[in-house]
Amino acid sequence: MILKNETKEWMDLQVNRCSKCGSCRDMCPVFKEVLVESYAPRARVQLIKYWLKGELSISDKYREIMDMCLVCQTCTVNCPNGVRVHELVLNARSAINEEKGMNWTIKTSLNMLKSPFKQEMVRKSLEVYSRFMRSALKSSGAVKYLPGNLGKMESLLPAVHKKGFREMHPQVITGKNGGERVVYFTGCMTQMFYPEIGEEVIKVLEAAGCSVHIPRTQVCCGFPDIIYGNIGEAKELAARNIDLFMGYKPDYIITDCASCGEALKHYGDYFSDIEGAGTFSSLVRDISYFLVHNVTFDFELNSMKSIVTYHDPCHLKRGQGVHEEPRLILQKIPGLQFVEMSAPDRCCGGAGTFNIMHYDMSMDIGAHKLADISDTGADIVAAGCPACRTQIRHLIEQYGDGKIQVQHPVEVLARALE
């Protein structure tokens, strides 16, 4: 994605590459639910073409069609003509914001991730809600009487702990002599909702002999901003992270989140005018990739009697090309029975906040994922993405048997390390 002055020229080139063959109809999870051409990737490209030509102005419908994209990248990766469809959509969103302003709810939410202080305020208030209101809502049964889907949506919110992940840990954990010097980008999800993933990341990195640094003042990776077409803000966040992390002189920058990883790896491309952006991006590794390729994987592992399947997060497989590594890790655990689900790289429908903004559509898309997971008979489904984890857990609890656990591959690995 080019988010500079030549954006329109780039978009023009892309839309003219589309031969309208329609092969993307088969790939788009949103189209496959509605079966209306207007929501096919091909239509998005054509609508953007009309807009570029000045023959279509930005309307509510145009906005809705661009919003109804999971950014799962399936169309982009499989387009026979190589059209970067999802990046066209992101640019279209950016143009929509420029002309019509951003959706207020999204703008406010994104704003809350802008500094460690604001993020902590949100976390605290969610924690207070979680501690008092949530149990009251549930035990009184009032949750059922919330309007619309609010009752169900409420359970999309994971448990919130008393402290944020980074505040629970020292900023440096010194590893064995000669181990890699890694700086851990925790991401908002591990920081706010899933400290248990972070615990296991540290444990595994320690076992691999790394020195782990956890900068407390790191900020959001900017991915939500990029997704919602808020590029300027994303750039500011990138500049702060680059400055902070490069100060540590890292061998590697580690992330456990598929979306953060994709964003961080794109700093050098999107924000090439920030000093050090290219080097920063070149050091970023997803934790699974790092364990397989950058350290010697010689952990002593205990046997584990579990049936495990793996879901490919969009931003890990299509976004970063990481799909063999998590499977390799799981398959190294003795006793663990690995079962591949059908269509493991089909989007789960979570897509960041898509499941909140378009709850019903998201659940329809997720239903296929739930069925594929259930068919494997697994008792654990692993996914290297906290956002997918939230969605899949919600699917299993609200619509499935409620028993299958959702874990990060690193959590499964850490259990075998005990």
Add this chain to the structure above:
Amino acid sequence: MSEKSIAKELVNILGHKKVFSSLEDRIAYSYDGTFITGMPDFVVLPETTGEIVSVVEFAEKAKMNIVPRGAGTGLSGGSVPGENSIVVDLSRMNRILEIDRENMTAVVEPGLVTGDFHRAVEDRKLFYPPDPGSSSVCTIGGNVAECAGGMRGLKYGVTRDYVMGLEVVLPGGKVLDCGGKTVKNVTGYDLPRLFTGSEGTLGIVSKAVLKLLPMPGKRQAVMSAFKYLDEASSAVVDILNSGIIPVALEIMDDYTIHSVENYLKAGLPLDAAAILLIESDGREEAVKAETADIQKICVNNGAFLTRLSQDERERAELWRARKAVSSALVQQKPTKISEDATVPRKQVPAMIRRLKEISQKHDIDIAIFGHAGDGNLHPNIITDQRDAAEMARVEKAIEEIFQAALELGGTLSGEHGIGIMKASFLSWEAGETGVEFMRSIKQNIDPKGIFNPGKIFEKNGIRGGLK
């Protein structure tokens, strides 16, 4: 009727979730797989035959035209709307109603995706041979309307050879049932064949009875490269004369080979004038014997390189180059016009030579590949729609391609249909009597001319062509 009242009526008939009329929706239904566009006024998505009937009855009352549409992957403009039209998108009528193992037939709705149908029958060890290039998205209804072909045409025929019966909503709203499940049926005119390939000008297919075959056990592919075009084409003739009917017999010319190699780096021989890809299917022993013979014939005709797939992985690898052709070509220039002028098999080398001449004369790039076994070549003009001067030359070249095909005893279209793109050339092939006869059929079935007007037949003498 005003636009507003038509919209209101349609919503009354179908409900608001099946009627679309915003500018954005209309743009989304203004195209197919060609570069031709035309804006509809309304789009409806019926879910039952009854709903199609209601829409057809209403269209007549409101004096609106009907444009049936499947997945919009056609390559002749057959589903591109004209003025004053309602697009009837059949994508939501996508059920398989029955797979009858004993009779080896299936009954399906028109919006069923061809690839989904393939998977469903293959799960039961059955086989539906027609496989147009777009089979992962195109629909059975669209395949019937255009009489789609594909790579297996040489051995297994095309869509019309598998349509045993149809339910069709006729102009005026009557529902016609024709054909059935029997292999033999000579009761009256062969109506399923009349509707197959009629491009939505005679009715809307709402249900189809399709013939199935047993699944062939084994598939093996041969790739052979030749220094001279004539060697490749005499190999094609020799293979077929030896009594072998391969399931696919594909050819790629030097321009195509270079584009694919540039894109894939698959190790294709860049000094070849032509590559043949040949596949045999059936019982294992038979396939082995056939592929051995095929290789021998290729070598005898001068092939300097030949490969035989030993397993499924190698077979897929051999096909990878052919399947990447379309993607590879648009790397050169963005607009790809896929023609399908078809000649009798023996004339394939003559046709390729004519195409090369046309390409030189008008200074345009033409990639030649396609189904050499059945003479159905796909000369693809690689150009840029935004370059007006070149597009003018392209238009002339297309006319000459049609002329060449007809002079060699061929046809304007092997499998894409006439649609809008070739409407102005219909009489070149069909002659005055032929066009008159076809028009009289159309006139009798659709006297008001509201079903897909402007397709097959030129409208008011205006050139369909490229305008």
